[in-house]
Amino acid sequence: MMQKNIMLQIFTGGYLENNVTYNAIEEKICPLLQTGKIKGILIGWSIKTQVYEKVIQLVHSYDAECYLWLPVFSENGLLEKAEMLRDDTGNQVRSYALKEGENFEFYCPNQRNSKENVRHIYEKHFEKYTFDGLFLDKIRYGSFANGISGVFNCFCPACEKAYAKAGIDPAQLQAEMKKVREQREEYQKSPLGITGYVDGSYEFANPLWKQFFTWKSEQITKALEEIISYFRGKNMKIGVDTLSPFMAEFVGQDYKKLKGMVDFVKPMMYGITNAPAGLPFEYANLLQKTVPDGGENVRNIMNHILSIQNDSTTRMDKDFVREEVRIVCDHEIPVMCGIEINRIPGIVDVTPTYIQETMQELSKTQISGFVLAWDILSAPEENIEMLKNMIGKEN
Numbered sequence: 001m002m003q004k005n006i007m008l009q010i011f012t013g014g015y016l017e018n019n020v021t022y023n024a025i026e027e028k029i030c031p032l033l034q035t036g037k038i039k040g041i042l043i044g045w046s047i048k049t050q051v052y053e054k055v056i057q058l059v060h061s062y063d064a065e066c067y068l069w070l071p072v073f074s075e076n077g078l079l080e081k082a083e084m085l086r087d088d089t090g091n092q093v094r095s096y097a098l099k100e101g102e103n104f105e106f107y108c109p110n111q112r113n114s115k116e117n118v119r120h121i122y123e124k125h126f127e128k129y130t131f132d133g134l135f136l137d138k139i140r141y142g143s144f145a146n147g148i149s150g151v152f153n154c155f156c157p158a159c160e161k162a163y164a165k166a167g168i169d170p171a172q173l174q175a176e177m178k179k180v181r182e183q184r185e186e187y188q189k190s191p192l193g194i195t196g197y198v199d200g201s202y203e204f205a206n207p208l209w210k211q212f213f214t215w216k217s218e219q220i221t222k223a224l225e226e227i228i229s230y231f232r233g234k235n236m237k238i239g240v241d242t243l244s245p246f247m248a249e250f251v252g253q254d255y256k257k258l259k260g261m262v263d264f265v266k267p268m269m270y271g272i273t274n275a276p277a278g279l280p281f282e283y284a285n286l287l288q289k290t291v292p293d294g295g296e297n298v299r300n301i302m303n304h305i306l307s308i309q310n311d312s313t314t315r316m317d318k319d320f321v322r323e324e325v326r327i328v329c330d331h332e333i334p335v336m337c338g339i340e341i342n343r344i345p346g347i348v349d350v351t352p353t354y355i356q357e358t359m360q361e362l363s364k365t366q367i368s369g370f371v372l373a374w375d376i377l378s379a380p381e382e383n384i385e386m387l388k389n390m391i392g393k394e395n
Contacts, residue, residue, distance in 0.1 A: 004370055005370075007038070009338075022050075032391065068126055074104060074105055088173070132236070145282060191290035244324045271358060
């Protein structure tokens with residue numbers, strides 16, 4: 001019987017979608033709620049559906065909590081004016097289209113409307129519901145999944161001013177980024193000239209990169225503090241979605257800075273997902289977008305730096321994943337580890353065996369529990385049956 005806390009994640013669709021019904025949700029989650037082991041539900045973020053209050057009432061009837069799942073620095077441009085990130089060449093950073101309703105289009109956290117949009121959308125579409133808390137997704141910049149420009153940003157006027165305050169010369173940054181794009185000097189050998197990786201933090205041949213990524217984490221943290229303060233004023237609990245530590249530094253997520261800010265973090269330990277946040281997917285993009293001609297040599301160098309022993313392009317090394325989880329837990333934040341349980345052919349081919357192995361392996365760590373992600377509605381029945389067996393019946 002699984003002794004860890006369990007939360008379920010439900011995707012009702014993108015803002016403008018309306019393709020779920022209350023009956024479908026009830027049918028899918030009730031067998032799990034009836035185990036008595038489910039502590040909470042994360043649900044969002046369609047504004048077209050009318051299911052939320054009934055789901056909240058259902059979840060509360062099982063003494064569990066219900067969190068509204070909302071994107072922060074992505075997706076909101078569908079409903080509000082939003083300023084796209086600007087890369088080192090002055091262009092807007094392109095989105096990554098995974099599926100309808102989710103575009104992975106990222107906005108600059110230094111723009112006033114990027115922070116205000118979350119509040120506006122909540123007040124207009126969700127404040128009427130009795131959610132226990134907010135689950136904030138995409139609290140970051142883009143990743144290498146958005147191309148190298150997904151990380152080489154932002155260079156809008158607001159960020160130019162923020163660089164000046166931090167003592168960073170944006171022109172120097174852009175010059176160094178141009179070297180990476182042109183594969184000059186040390187950038188032919190390893191991504192961004194990385195020389196080491198210790199406890200979730202990279203070491204670089206050029207210290208400018210550490211300055212840059214520290215600056216990015218400070219911009220995300222400042223914006224997030226403002227957003228969280230607003231929802232804390234409404235007596236709401238806060239959870240956040242985060243990338244695994246080996247990718248978090250590139251997107252402006254600093255686990256040290258999240259301590260004390262949130263009620264839990266959900267590191268996305270998606271070991272076989274071939275899409276954004278998937279560990280093998282993000283790793284492949286880190287290598288391919290920074291050293292496109294590096295091939296196997298660069299992968300071997302990075303495997304050594306990251307201590308990846310069992311290399312695979314389809315499933316991340318289990319020992320590496322466990323070590324990444326340890327790094328997150330060491331920051332003394334309640335950790336609800338996100339694992340994928342849904343199935344989308346060719347993108348996330350989750351089997352009952354994968355669920356069993358992953359939950360058994362990660363339950364040995366210091367995590368508080370699991371978030372069964374990223375959409376319980378897309379999980380086949382055989383995966384639900386395995387979850388019921390893993391969670392166990394109430395004594």
